Amino acid sequence: MSASVPARTHWIGGTRTTGHTRWIDVVDPATEERLSVVPAGTAADADLAVAAAVRAFGHWSGVPLRERVDAVRAVAKGLAARQDEIAAAVTAEVGVPTVFSQRVQASLPVAVASGAAAVAEDFAWTEQIGRSTVFREPVGVVAAITPWNFPLHQAVAKVAPALLAGNTVVLKPSEIAPLTAMILAEVVRGAGVPDGVLNVVHGRGPEVGAALASHPVVDMVSFTGSTGAGRSVAALGARTVKRVALELGGKSANLVLPDADLLTAVRAGVANCFMNNGQMCWAWTRLLVPAALHDQAVEAAAEAAAAFTVGDPTLPGTRIGPLASAAQRDRVRGYIERGIADGARLAAGGPTPPDGLDRGYYVRPTVFAGVSPTAVIAQEEIFGPVLSVIPYSSEDEAVSIANGTRYGLGGAVFSADPDRALAVARRLRTGQVDINGAAFNEAAPFGGYRQSGNGRELGRFGLEEFCEVKSIQRSASG
Ligand code: NAD
8 A cells, every 4th residue: 555645444442453455545536536545344354343342232232321312412512523624524535515515414414413312312212011111222233334425424324323222333434435434433432432332344345344234243234325235235134134224225206296386396306416416315316397397397407407517526616526436427427328328308418528627527417308207217326417307297197107116215296285295295105205395304214115225214213223122021010
């Protein structure tokens, strides 16, 4: 390894590891330059981290709730104190605009950690059912495997509730965006959490991720990532009957009803689809509009897309930075070419690189018109700034198109009639639906139907996910 960039290492039992010989480059997608390196972890590294988590479990699971709540509150404070550093790290490794990193990538984890602490304070840790007392207890050692698109948020959405419930954790961050995991480990230690309660192991999914998912001593895997990798994690976890919570991909629909304010709905839809450089699991990537309004909607979408300035994510005027990796750029461009080949009309963007950006993993924000609901670009998760406008002829058909993919993560309904919007939202087979552009609620359960996963994160539901349930029956005599 060259010494020209700072290396991150694993964090196991409160110690930075040494002696690694294989490394993974962490690359700035805007400059294509190496920012850092992390160890290419092995199954042996996963073993060490799991052993540290097992050792810490006996003590941590018995720490009074009050102390665990205080510790997670201190984590929230510690993250808040380092928000600028966190935002800079996420922009550097993922390529999302600095403004978005500051407003969302760095601040959401603070809200999620403090929200989880508040939920734990009021949580029904015990309840009485007849003669039985039901206790919520920690599941045990949790492997948390996270993606690169919201790297710190995804980690905190697992680590905070897991620790509050008394579990110990081995976190395997994405090898593409691993930088904030070490900041989290430092903050957790600074909050007084004992060594071994949170461990971080770096490496590639099929190696370290798979080792954790199949590990005989890991009790639970909480996985966020692609549906394909989630399927593999579930299969590995099944060998030892682990609890496996999956938060997977999406292909969400923005269903605009005929009575909606079309311009508002389209502009909000484009902004949602292109948020985080279009790399968002619940992004509304399919815009469903009444056939009679299709051309008007396409024109508005293309106009809105043109306002998304692509470029250096550290510049204040940039609204879309590079995609996170070369592989991601090639995949997204491949889908744009596929859309054209399958006969969709290109209304904005396209597969060629944006003008003047010959370095960095950039793609042009793209809008397709007249997309068939069964086309590849309307069925598969592209994970880039690509919007498909799909015409429909009736409300029933719109609902059927919205529900017509293998995914079921998010969605939106726009209508002037709140009752009609709610009725349509209830018909969507997805875990979240936002009506008329309602804001994200970090205390509401987040997760998917069907192949978007089986878990629920955030708020009370997110805490329940990390609890076992025990019933103790007592006889009438006590
Ligand atoms: P990915 O599936 O490639 O990787 C996610 C994590 O899993 C990484 O840490 C990776 O190293 C690991 N991994 C990969 N293959 C593995 C395997 N075979 N066994 C064990 N671990 C493995 O996903 P990504 O490219 O990092 O992230 C993008 C995907 O994540 C998209 O599909 C997106 O929709 C999804 N996502 C879902 C949510 C949600 O809450 N539902 C949130 C964010 C991202």
